[in-house]
Amino acid sequence: MRLVSFRERGSDGTPRVGVEVAPGGGVLDLSVASPTLPRDMLQFQSPGACSHVGVEVAPGGGVLDLSAASPALPRDMCSFLAAGQSAMDAAKSAMDAGQHVLRRDQITLTSPVPNPGKVICVGMNYKDHCLEQNAPIPKEPIFFSKFGNTITGPEDDIIHPDNSDQVDWEVEMTVVIGKQGKDIKEEDVYDHVAGYTVADDVSARDWQMKRNGGQWLLGKTFDSFCPLGPAIVTKDEIPDPHTLGLRCRVNGNTVQDSSTEQLVFQVPTLVAWISRIVTLCPGDVILTGTPPGVGVFRKPPVFLKRGDVVECEIDGIGTIRNKVV
Template identity: 50%
Template sequence: MKLARIGAPGQERPAASTDGLTWYDIADLIGDLNGPTLETALPTITAALAAHTLPVTEPTRFGPPVAGIGKIICIGLNYRDHAAETGATPPSEPILFLKTPDTVVGPDDTVLVPRKSVKTDWEVELAVVIGATARYLESEEEAAACIAGYAISHDVSEREFQIERGGQWDKGKNCETFNPLGPWLVTADEVPDPQALGLRLSVNGTTMQDGTTADMIFGVTHLVHYLSQFMVLRPGDVINTGTPAGVALGRPDHPYLRAGDVVELEIDGLGRQRQTFGQA
């Protein structure tokens, strides 16, 4: 099942689909797609789709597929080839940083290059959306049961702010519009192996990233289990699981992003994103 939020910014209505082509409005059924509904309402949505009682809705604009995100936990240097291209030693434990939920925009919304930015970079990532509270989990099997589903996340980064301006990475990760998410959430039952997904990203039609989640240093269930030892993961929280090689930081011969650039992203089975970059 695919879950989305369709409509103008701030006016999105939740929708569900079995094929990604025909979408059904589920606002009267659940209210909105957020943590509480991801935790309790998935069987209700599935039953309503099977009963063919839901009204069809036209997919105009796709917004972020989850509303009311509590926190976005990001994993740095989680692909072997990405660590190699940046000259970093692969970490022995996951590297964590946070993005604020107000960085999240729709998958095809404009992304703004920050003022004074000279190193705005791209990062296609698999996003894990939590569907049940994860607190001090004892196994990766328990972790798998806490996952509602998966989506495409674009972890846009400003490398000068992130690396060259002192302090932590947060300055280069939390600029306005720096986390397009969607177009939809694919429920976990439709992704039998999250470690076998191809990820691709192009800039102005040229492929920059072409990787696979099999190259992750720390897999999806390991990350959920690991994070639950340090913080409570709640329904609706998002984990950005890292990016494969091919970012601008690892391509000294390629320019960073500028206003007017078009970035397209896709992950096997999870849809596509397309953003035109603008100037803040």
């Protein structure tokens, strides 16, 4: 199931939840389709209304609006995920009914999780990325964070800051937490995972590597520096997240092309490790690291400029496409 958040075009209201129905097709509004269903999975906007949660039925297709059935239902993805299996079951029933589907030209997809409580990132987590910078493979995960202001949608613009001239790309598979947990055992991790989405961990390398004492936070957390989407693909559709091809293109040219097989630390290790430090909650996102091909390690280095278009794609999940402005 492909869960989306959306707004009707022309609206700046809160996103609703829906289901993408078919490639290039509509969105089924799950709130109309199922009055008992909380509205949070895929976020989108449609004209003249607040944002909705929906389910993308197939990549690039229509979206079933989970938020239309009852105004009392929650409209954010975190609330939907917190409702657990009952919400998932209701979404599937609404999909089977096939009503309340909105066409893609009626809506705007937002980040599937517009307001995650935590944006957790992992550095140096691809073997081939370590090799490209002549760095040793880490013996334990390297975690850092981005602030929530970085989150933006799968087709929204990346804002190039005036005070950086080294803005770089990083395609990353992202884990979306679906169930609260602390001190989670590795064998229980997937009980706490809702699904997976695509992120671009946009980075200002001058601020990351040369400013702020070499601490990464400022270089990673400029506004719009974490495009996310297009949907949360539920874990039942990706039984093994460690066999996925992922790639990044800038202006149509492939700059990153690898596989999650290259992950140094896999999903169970990452989730279990970070849960020893913080309680993970529904809607938290964990960016699992980027493969080789980033601009900073090219010879000579290459960085994004205004007008560039960045596409990040992961097999089985989808593609986000963001223009630099």
